[in-house]
Amino acid sequence: MGFSINAGLLDAMVLSIVQKNDTYGYEITQYLRKAVEISESTLYPVLRRLQKGELLETYDKEYMGRNRRYYRITAKGADALEEYREDWLSHKKKIDSILMNEGAECYEQT
Amino acid sequence: MNRLEFLTTLKNTLEKGGLSSGDINDALSYYEEVFLDAGVSKEEETAASLGDPAEIAKGILADSGISVAPENTSYTNTNTVRSESTSSGATGLKIAIFILLFPVWFPIFATVSAILFALMVAAVSLVAAFAGAGVALLFESIPTLFRVPPAGVFMFGSGLFITGLFLGFAKMCFKNILPSLGRGIKAAARFITRPFRKGDANNG
Structure with missing residues (x-):
């Protein structure tokens, strides 16, 4: 896919994945790969940033004799995600109005 | 490159950059987990998809506000001693300037x-x-x-x-x-x- 994903969009997608279920780094990357080319190395700073901003928190859970770090969304993270979703919708409409020649009349449908 | 080589280079580069031990452990356990989740038989493949551990370490250091000096761009296991002596030299210089x-x-x-x-x-x-x-x-x-x-x-x-x-x-x-x-x-x-x-x- 030829479009680049910016940091804000990546943050939003990670928040959305974690909101559905508490999950761990490797699985988050697998989900993201459905939409974007991304490696675990790209994800690491994203997770750190979200943790520092207290949008995500972590806990360790034992899995096959080792610890696996799970990520959980915070209340602040859920608020941020809602905001990201609203921003995305308005962004998408603006892009579509140009790229897909969608006029103002289409706005009511969504 | 296997898991151990990858993690060793990552650790060495982060330590040389002066990252706190808590942050180093956080990064190491994250990447160790990635290797284990991807499967023990796929170590080489996983390392290749992750990219150069020295570059990854530099990215982590940059996120923590530590910039890596240009002359240290090629971090390898062999130049550990040289790099440490230059960084302690820099501290000595700072003390001298301070005095x-x-x-x-x-x-x-x-x-x-x-x-x-x-x-x-x-x-x-x-x-x-x-x-x-x-x-x-x-x-x-x-x-x-x-x-x-x-x-x-x-x-x-x-x-x-x-x-x-x-x-x-x-x-x-x-x-x-x-x-x-x-x-x-x-x-x-x-x-x-x-x-x-x-x-x-x-x-x-």
Whole structure:
């Protein structure tokens, strides 16, 4: 896919994945790969940033004799995600109005 | 490159960059987990998809506000000694600059501290003066009240007024003015030692 994903969009997608279920780094990357080319190395700073901003928190859970770090969304993270979703919708409409020649009349449908 | 080689390079580069041990462990356990989740038989493949561990480490360092010097761009296991000696050399240089610049920073620090300390003393004296004047007027007004009643009443009123001023000012002085001036002196000291301590933290 030829479009680049910016940091804000990546943050939003990670928040959305974690909101559905508490999950761990490797699985988050697998989900993201459905939409974007991304490696675990790209994800690491994203997770750190979200943790520092207290949008995500972590806990360790034992899995096959080792610890696996799970990520959980915070209340602040859920608020941020809602905001990201609203921003995305308005962004998408603006892009579509140009790229897909969608006029103002289409706005009511969504 | 297998898991161990990847993690070793990552760890060495992060340590050389002076990242805190908590942050280093966080990164190492994250990447270790990735290798284990991807499968033990796929170590080489996983390492290839993750990319160059030295570059990853530099990215982590940059996110923590540590910039890697250009001459250290090619981190390998062999140049550990050289790189450590240059970074400790940099600290030595910083200490030398700190000492050599003593004639510059010491007078500035001394002046700022002296002014702030003088303001502290002035504030305390002002409080003491109000207290002294207020209490003295109150005491003096009692005998005057019997001798010249109007003057006594006036003195008593003034005494109350000044004592009231003292109470209000003393509260403000001890709660706000003195602590903020003290913070000012501390901030000045911190400002002067800042470049020196930053170098220290990078090596610790």
